[in-house]
Amino acid sequence: MGANRLLEGAPILSLRDVRIGYGDTVVQQQLSFDVQRGSVFAIMGGSGAGKSTVLNTMIGLAPPQAGTVTFAGENYWALPVDERAHIGRRFGVLFQTGALWSSLTVGQNVALPMQMFTNLDRRTMRRFVELKLALVGLEDAADLLPAQLSGGMAKRAGLARALALDPEILFLDEPSAGLDPVAARRLDDLILDLRDALGATIVVVSHDLLSLFAIADDGVFLDAGTRSAIARGSAAQLRDQSEDPQVQAFMRRENPGSAGLHPSPYLEDKLWQASGSRR
Amino acid sequence: MPAWEFRSANGAGMIALSGDWLTRSRVHAPELARRCRDPTLRRLGFDTSQLGRWDTMLVAFLWDIKRAAAAGGMVFDDSGLPPSARELVSLLPAAPRQPRTPVQHRLRPLSWTLTQAVNLLVDVGSSAVLVVGTAAGSARLLLGRARFRGADLLADLLNAGPRAVAIVGTVNFLVGAILAFIGAAELRQYAAQAYVPNLVGVASVRELASVVTAIVMAGRTGGAYAARIAAMRSNDEIAALQVLGIPVSEFLILPAVVSLCLAMPILYLLGCFIAMVGGLAVSILSLGFTAFQYLRETVDAVPLSDFVFGAIKSIAFAALIGAVSCQIGLKAARSARAAGDAATGAVVANILGIIALDALFAVMMDASGR
Numbered sequence: 001m002g003a004n005r006l007l008e009g010a011p012i013l014s015l016r017d018v019r020i021g022y023g024d025t026v027v028q029q030q031l032s033f034d035v036q037r038g039s040v041f042a043i044m045g046g047s048g049a050g051k052s053t054v055l056n057t058m059i060g061l062a063p064p065q066a067g068t069v070t071f072a073g074e075n076y077w078a079l080p081v082d083e084r085a086h087i088g089r090r091f092g093v094l095f096q097t098g099a100l101w102s103s104l105t106v107g108q109n110v111a112l113p114m115q116m117f118t119n120l121d122r123r124t125m126r127r128f129v130e131l132k133l134a135l136v137g138l139e140d141a142a143d144l145l146p147a148q149l150s151g152g153m154a155k156r157a158g159l160a161r162a163l164a165l166d167p168e169i170l171f172l173d174e175p176s177a178g179l180d181p182v183a184a185r186r187l188d189d190l191i192l193d194l195r196d197a198l199g200a201t202i203v204v205v206s207h208d209l210l211s212l213f214a215i216a217d218d219g220v221f222l223d224a225g226t227r228s229a230i231a232r233g234s235a236a237q238l239r240d241q242s243e244d245p246q247v248q249a250f251m252r253r254e255n256p257g258s259a260g261l262h263p264s265p266y267l268e269d270k271l272w273q274a275s276g277s278r279r
Numbered sequence: 280m281p282a283w284e285f286r287s288a289n290g291a292g293m294i295a296l297s298g299d300w301l302t303r304s305r306v307h308a309p310e311l312a313r314r315c316r317d318p319t320l321r322r323l324g325f326d327t328s329q330l331g332r333w334d335t336m337l338v339a340f341l342w343d344i345k346r347a348a349a350a351g352g353m354v355f356d357d358s359g360l361p362p363s364a365r366e367l368v369s370l371l372p373a374a375p376r377q378p379r380t381p382v383q384h385r386l387r388p389l390s391w392t393l394t395q396a397v398n399l400l401v402d403v404g405s406s407a408v409l410v411v412g413t414a415a416g417s418a419r420l421l422l423g424r425a426r427f428r429g430a431d432l433l434a435d436l437l438n439a440g441p442r443a444v445a446i447v448g449t450v451n452f453l454v455g456a457i458l459a460f461i462g463a464a465e466l467r468q469y470a471a472q473a474y475v476p477n478l479v480g481v482a483s484v485r486e487l488a489s490v491v492t493a494i495v496m497a498g499r500t501g502g503a504y505a506a507r508i509a510a511m512r513s514n515d516e517i518a519a520l521q522v523l524g525i526p527v528s529e530f531l532i533l534p535a536v537v538s539l540c541l542a543m544p545i546l547y548l549l550g551c552f553i554a555m556v557g558g559l560a561v562s563i564l565s566l567g568f569t570a571f572q573y574l575r576e577t578v579d580a581v582p583l584s585d586f587v588f589g590a591i592k593s594i595a596f597a598a599l600i601g602a603v604s605c606q607i608g609l610k611a612a613r614s615a616r617a618a619g620d621a622a623t624g625a626v627v628a629n630i631l632g633i634i635a636l637d638a639l640f641a642v643m644m645d646a647s648g649r
């Protein structure tokens with residue numbers, strides 16, 4: 001973490017006046033924010049606020065209609081396709097459904113990016129695949145096909161694949177959606193552990209408040225009505241300091257007894273450890 | 280039986296409900312709605328002491344009354360209702376239903392035509408990009424540096440090759456037999472049954488074996504490719520490839536196209552021979568040919584160059600099926616239904632394309648003086 005402190009001034013990813021939309025439909029506009037290295041940055045907002053679309057623009061799937069996206073000093077969308085693809089390999093993306101390649105086994109899913117973009121020999125690659133799968137607690141699932149996995153396992157396998165090329169920045173799209181509360185908290189812990197262990201930056205799209213309070217230390221709140229970012233800060237800051245009624249409604253709603261909720265992962269961690277063995 | 284009774288006194292209406300208000304029973308209440316519109320009423324209440332079981336039927340009825348009361352400026356007094364019914368009705372808006380303004384679809388021929396033209400150009404453009412990408416991938420394949428998995432190519436090849444033999448063989452056998460039957464019936468009038476082998480041989484080698492095989496493969500393999508890629512798209516698998524910069528044209532489409540291009544000429548040759556076997560069977564059984572006679576006639580009638588031409592044609596058909604199917608799969612919307620639509624669309628487009636391409640080949644063949 002010491003190195004991250006030094007770099008605090010230079011954000012790894014920043015958006016300036018970005019407008020995103022399809023044709024005449026504006027999804028988000030005037031979007032500007034910075035993601036600091038080593039932080040967990042949350043893109044918050046209700047359903048239909050355009051969170052996933054903003055994510056798609058950051059990971060190179062949907063060009064912005066206006067504005068700039070800068071990654072590590074490079075104006076991402078102004079680069080030619082080839083160079084963009086090179087930058088894309090420094091990303092790790094966990095899609096909402098896991099998006100595992102369904103014709104490959106879990107192990108092959110994790111191995112494919114390595115096969116494509118590294119010169120590792122077979123044995124090393126097998127060891128690396130084993131390692132990535134063990135990191136997410138799936139070392140026994142390498143030979144299963146994605147269709148044989150449960151929702152939580154598919155997410156974790158997707159995370160292992162996202163880690164395949166040692167990304168500098170991890171994008172997680174609704175990591176806890178579709179998981180039961182225990183599995184969701186477990187994934188949150190895993191995400192934090194990985195950030196601490198790998199020193200990666202994490203951008204997470206979520207509307208799961210527990211998860212947001214647990215993991216995010218900065219963020220932006222997107223509003224569907226005004227089609228813009230109406231608040232900035234961590235989930236706890238937004239809850240305690242924002243005066244915007246939209247933000248307050250979102251932050252206070254599905255939040256059982258916010259006074260009792262500790263905005264740190266460790267409470268969840270303890271609960272989880274109490275509830276059973278770790279991984 | 281559900282029933283209601285309306286009483287009013289001193290500007291307050293009381294609706295007494297009785298019986299079982301269930302979906303399977305019918306209640307007609309237009310008269311009640313009319314009576315609720317009485318301008319002297321200020322309040323509407325309910326007496327449900329005689330009410331039996333109830334479900335959505337009752338709630339729908341109460342909602343009508345709630346809206347009528349709101350429209351007439353009356354107080355809707357729900358205190359007499361069963362608690363859960365009160366809860367449900369309180370969730371429903373009191374405002375009368377807004378007549379929805381239908382979306383205006385005015386026909387603007389010019390803008391429609393322009394939009395369609397632009398869309399077509401975009402389609403052509405994206406197809407061209409895909410074709411170029413696939414071609415570049417093929418070039419890299421020849422150099423041994425293509426980026427796809429050998430296992431994928433093998434799986435596709437197995438699927439497009441050995442597993443298709445049975446259907447391709449059956450169809451071509453029947454086509455050959457049918458040709459022989461029709462040929463025998465027609466040629467008999469001119470005492471020219473001896474030309475049945477020529478007819479079967481030339482027709483299948485030049486045209487039918489390649490076209491029939493291509494159409495079978497368009498339905499069998501083209502549809503499967505389109506559905507597979509559409510499903511991958513709806514599951515974000517394509518997006519996962521794109522983020523990494525793994526070219527979709529090379530990784531997914533190239534194995535599909537290459538496996539078809541390798542399998543189709545072989546299937547075509549097989550189709551030719553099986554069609555001849557079909558013709559042979561009919562000729563032996565109904566025309567009294569011997570197998571030797573039939574084969575000698577065929578060898579005399581069909582020049583070797585026709586086989587080469589047919590094989591080239593079937594490679595072109597294979598490339599068409601692979602590229603078109605994958606392209607349609609990539610453009611599919613993201614839903615389960617879209618995968619089915621993509622398969623249908625791919626088969627239709629492939630069959631049209633095969634026939635059109637075949638016509639083009641026929642013209643070329645004619646122009647080259649054959």
